[in-house]
Amino acid sequence: MKKIILLLLCILCSLSASAQILYEEFNSSKLGETRKLKIQLPRNYDTNTEKVYPIVVVLDADxxxxxxxxNVDYFSYWEDMPESIVVGIMQGDTRYEDCNYDDSNFLPADKGADFFEFIGLELIPYIDNNYRTAKFVIAVGHDFTANFINYYLFKDPPLFNGYISLSPDLAPMMEERLPERIPSVESKIFYYLATGTDDIKGLMEISEELNGKLKELKSDQFNFYYDNFEGATHYSLVGRGIPNALEKIFSVYRPISKKEYKEVLMKMDEPVHTYLNEKYATIKNLFGLSNPIRTNDFIATATAAEKKSQWESLREIATMAKKQYPDANIGDYYMGRYYEETGDPKKAMRTYQGAFDKEEVDFITVDLMLDKADKIKEDFGY
Known part of the structure; x- marks a missing residue:
């Protein structure tokens, strides 16, 4: 298992070489010192000048x-998450001072308080001002730094939208404070917690205790995920937790899957085109991204509409596809199918014929369109 994880990490690291890595030195007035940053920009960042990107802040970036x-580069390559800017804070021997908290109230103190303000008041504004960012920020930490990112949940509103907490070494009272605080947070929060069966015993036990309390919280705004990896140690769980966290946090962003098609689209009572609208509205509201609807998602919802004989819904999908991809034949195909099924074969034939010179999409080829037009012509004698 360890060899598999190491191989996966090697592959992921080689993939990230395709993205642009920057090394910067940030002179912090809050810390009174310079901190080294490692920043990965998405592929084609320089050419996609209108595009904005979520931020992933990584503590313990060493x-x-x-x-x-x-993982971010890999998942975004396959559209399982949006392309994102990854910002790593190099800490090295300072991580213990950076995460320092007061012995009486267990809140950031001394260097820990300075580091808290450095991230919130200096680093994030700097990234926002110098790079094209969307208003969705995730923090990643491990043991001491995993505990530290929790403090930002007590800001109003919280600094981060997503928290990836890998085997946290929680400060005293944190396992009580988090469940008390989270129900009062008005913004949507994604929280991922991971441990392993071979993790440090005290850390595994406190993670299990925190899981027991957080999973009981009832809130539409709080999305909680937990993994206890079989056989994973304090360090190997990181390689398994990061992809799981990204997959779960960005589940709504992914193209419609076979499972989603079967368990959601085919079982919903509402017209299926509403699911398409709601999915992309959620992506915009959550991640600040105005993405075009994928052709995969048009095909999935249109297929469901056909299977369920929702012809008006199919017309809506076809109209959206024609507007989204005017030079492609996908909208014309489904509009032709709508006309066929609602008793207007002549319009269907002309719609198929009119798209013969447009770009093909997936299975919708020129030959398919012309064959359907010819069959209608033969059947009705046009």
Whole structure:
């Protein structure tokens, strides 16, 4: 298992080489010192000048940056998450001072308080001002730094939208404070917690205790995920937790899957085109991204509409596809199918014929369109 994880990390790190890596030194007035940053920009960042990107802030970047950046690049390549800017804070021997908290109230103190303000008041504004960012930020931490990112949940509103907490070494009272605080947070929060059966015993036990409390919270705004990896140690769980966290946090962003088609589209009572509208509205509201609807998602919802004989819904999908992809034949195909099924074969034939010179999409070829037009012509004698 360890060899498999190491091989996966090597592959992910080589993939991240395709993205642009920048090394910067940030002079922090809050810390009174310079901090080294490692920043991965998405592929084609320089050419997609109108595009904005979520931010993934990585603490303990000395060893966490590469596995996070590699996974982000890999997942975004396959459209399982949006392309994102990964910002790593190099900490090295300062991580213990950075995460320092007061012995009486267990809140950031001394260097820990300075580091807290450095991230919130200096680093994030700097990234926003110098790069094209969307208003969705995730923080990643491991043991001490995993505990530290929790403090940002007590800001109003919280600094981060997503929290990836890998085997946290929680400060005293944190396992009580988090369940008390989260129900009062008005913004949508994604929280991922991971441990392993071979993790440090005290850390595994406290993660299990926190899981027991967080999973009981009832809130539409709080999305909680937990993994306890069989056989994973304090360090190997990181390689398994990061991809799981990204997959779960960005589940709504992914193209419609076979499972989603069967368990959601085919079982919903509402017209299926409403699911398409709601999916992309959610992507926009959550991640600040105005993405075009994927052709895969048009095909999935249109197929469901056909199977369920929702012809008006199919017309809506065809209209959206024609507007989204005017030079492709996908909208014309489904509009032709709508006309066929609603008793207007002549319009269907002309719609198929009119798209013969448009770009083909998936199975919708020129030959398919012309064959359907010829069959209508033969059947009705046009």
């Amino acid at each position: 060893y966490l940056f590469e596995p996070v950046a590699g």
